[in-house]
Amino acid sequence: MHTLTLLHNTKRKKNRHTLLYHAHTDRMNETPPQMTPEFAQQLAAAQSSIYAFIITLMGGSDEAADVLQETNLKLCRAFYHYDVKKPFINWALTLARFEVMAWRSRQSRSRLILDNDVAEKVADAMEKMSIESERQLAALERCLQKLPQHQRNLIEERYQQGKTVREMAGLKGEPENALAAMLYRIRRILQECITTTLAKEESA
Amino acid sequence: MSKDFERAIQSALDGELTEYNSSLLNQTLGSDSNALETYCGQMHMHALLSWRSGILDSKSRGKDERKGSSFATKSHIWSWSGWAAAALLILGFVFFSVMPSPATAAAALDIMRKAAQAGDRTYSISVVKGDSKIAMKNGHAFTYEGAKLHLRGERQFVLVLPISEGGERITGSDGIVNWDIVGHGPVKQTNDLARFRSALPGEQQDAIFLDLTSSLNQLSSDYDLSLVNIADDQAQARLVARKKSTNIPGPRVMEFTYRRNSGVIVELILQGLPRAKGGPEALRLTLTSEAPLPEKFFTHHAHHEPSRSIRDESPSPQN
Numbered sequence: 110m111h112t113l114t115l116l117h118n119t120k121r122k123k124n125r126h127t128l129l130y131h132a133h134t135d136r137m138n139e140t141p142p143q144m145t146p147e148f149a150q151q152l153a154a155a156q157s158s159i160y161a162f163i164i165t166l167m168g169g170s171d172e173a174a175d176v177l178q179e180t181n182l183k184l185c186r187a188f189y190h191y192d193v194k195k196p197f198i199n200w201a202l203t204l205a206r207f208e209v210m211a212w213r214s215r216q217s218r219s220r221l222i223l224d225n226d227v228a229e230k231v232a233d234a235m236e237k238m239s240i241e242s243e244r245q246l247a248a249l250e251r252c253l254q255k256l257p258q259h260q261r262n263l264i265e266e267r268y269q270q271g272k273t274v275r276e277m278a279g280l281k282g283e284p285e286n287a288l289a290a291m292l293y294r295i296r297r298i299l300q301e302c303i304t305t306t307l308a309k310e311e312s313a
Numbered sequence: 314m315s316k317d318f319e320r321a322i323q324s325a326l327d328g329e330l331t332e333y334n335s336s337l338l339n340q341t342l343g344s345d346s347n348a349l350e351t352y353c354g355q356m357h358m359h360a361l362l363s364w365r366s367g368i369l370d371s372k373s374r375g376k377d378e379r380k381g382s383s384f385a386t387k388s389h390i391w392s393w394s395g396w397a398a399a400a401l402l403i404l405g406f407v408f409f410s411v412m413p414s415p416a417t418a419a420a421a422l423d424i425m426r427k428a429a430q431a432g433d434r435t436y437s438i439s440v441v442k443g444d445s446k447i448a449m450k451n452g453h454a455f456t457y458e459g460a461k462l463h464l465r466g467e468r469q470f471v472l473v474l475p476i477s478e479g480g481e482r483i484t485g486s487d488g489i490v491n492w493d494i495v496g497h498g499p500v501k502q503t504n505d506l507a508r509f510r511s512a513l514p515g516e517q518q519d520a521i522f523l524d525l526t527s528s529l530n531q532l533s534s535d536y537d538l539s540l541v542n543i544a545d546d547q548a549q550a551r552l553v554a555r556k557k558s559t560n561i562p563g564p565r566v567m568e569f570t571y572r573r574n575s576g577v578i579v580e581l582i583l584q585g586l587p588r589a590k591g592g593p594e595a596l597r598l599t600l601t602s603e604a605p606l607p608e609k610f611f612t613h614h615a616h617h618e619p620s621r622s623i624r625d626e627s628p629s630p631q632n
């Protein structure tokens with residue numbers, strides 16, 4: 110907690126976050142009342158969105174899953190502070206942001222992908238983005254079907270088989286840069302497709 | 314956006330960020346709002362693809378096991394898995410209700426999350442009590458005895474029911490189209506995902522297993538839930554749900570036996586099934602396989618010859 114305070118003590122906005130965090134954690138030490146099934150349901154439904162938020166702030170670090178688990182613990186502890194009149198996801202992402210900052214404070218600087226000020230900017234940008242991962246994941250399924258086979262194969266190798274671009278390039282005998290560019294392009298195509306699909310659904 | 318910036322993002326995603334790429338990434342993100350937007354978009358899409366591929370589950374299984382699995386056969390991690398998902402939502406509720414400590418609640422959520430990432434599963438169905446057959450409109454009858462239920466994701470299932478007079482009734486959904494094939498008859502399909510589900514055990518009870526949004530609320534309000542330890546098996550536990558009133562639709566008792574570490578339901582017993590259409594009073598579903606199924610397995614095309622006629626009964630044209 111102390112390191113978290115140090116991390117934030119240079120900017121007023123960050124100080125406000127820190128104070129809020131302390132307030133949360135102080136109250137977390139009280140005996141929590143029983144959790145409601147509605148809360149559990151909302152938390153379960155928000156998992157992919159929280160994960161997306163966390164991994165973006167962490168620059169793609171594979172420790173994002175661990176931070177998600179820590180965030181879940183904090184959300185469970187703090188559930189009775191949640192105002193049901195407000196969007197659950199906003200509240201969850203606020204606590205997720207604190208958890209990422211806490212994780213950052215535990216890392217040596219060399220292990221951090223994003224600098225502090227950049228991480229703040231990314232967090233602000235992500236909070237403005239539409240993160241409705243459940244709907245987006247459903248749209249993703251349709252969008253993947255629309256990809257040419259060779260592009261789907263690349264997605265399979267990268268995400269289902271867990272290969273890095275370097276490994277893929279080695280196996281295919283292709284330049285790494287070309288494969289990286291192709292994956293970049295496919296993600297952009299999928300992003301646009303999801304946006305279009307969801308917009309069509311909403312207007313239908 | 315420069316190629317170097319694209320490469321830097323990919324390097325970060327691969328965990329192979331060089332000092333040069335790290336510096337480039339931070340400088341660009343700190344000074345260019347368009348780059349920031351691009352980065353967030355790329356990362357968000359990476360997160361969705363990773364989540365979909367079961368990254369959290371595979372993390373616990375180990376990377377070696379992930380390699381060699383195919384795109385066609387991995388489960389869709391984002392989506393809940395029918396029976397198991399409903400059961401795990403129930404489990405979450407039970408943990409929250411009975412053992413409300415934060416750590417336990419978080420552990421329960423972790424189990425729920427793992428269940429959401431579980432792979433394909435196949436259950437065999439056997440009739441514990443009552444008539445195994447249910448008559449169809451064509452005068453034949455299908456039976457639950459020896460039936461198989463395959464599950465993937467929130468909406469995908471294939472239920473194979475033997476027909477007493479020979480052949481099979483196969484009904485299913487790939488999450489986009491629901492379909493039904495009786496014997497050598499035509500394939501009936503629709504984009505109405507509420508259709509062709511009546512043969513699913515439990516489906517007559519307000520879609521308790523497939524409509525997860527309502528299932529948790531229904532179970533928490535209509536059933537008394539209890540956790541039972543299995544004396545000779547520490548690896549598994551059992552959740553028993555007993556209906557509070559006979560005025561409530563649904564099975565009288567449901568027993569979920571699940572693996573503690575993964576939340577996977579290994580056995581489900583439904584007792585006191587409604588019998589307005591005849592059929593069994595009690596069923597047992599036993600997990601028989603977790604082997605990945607082919608990618609197209611949940612489409613009707615995987616279950617008939619290409620020349621079979623297809624009757625589209627969608628209420629409106631599909632997009």
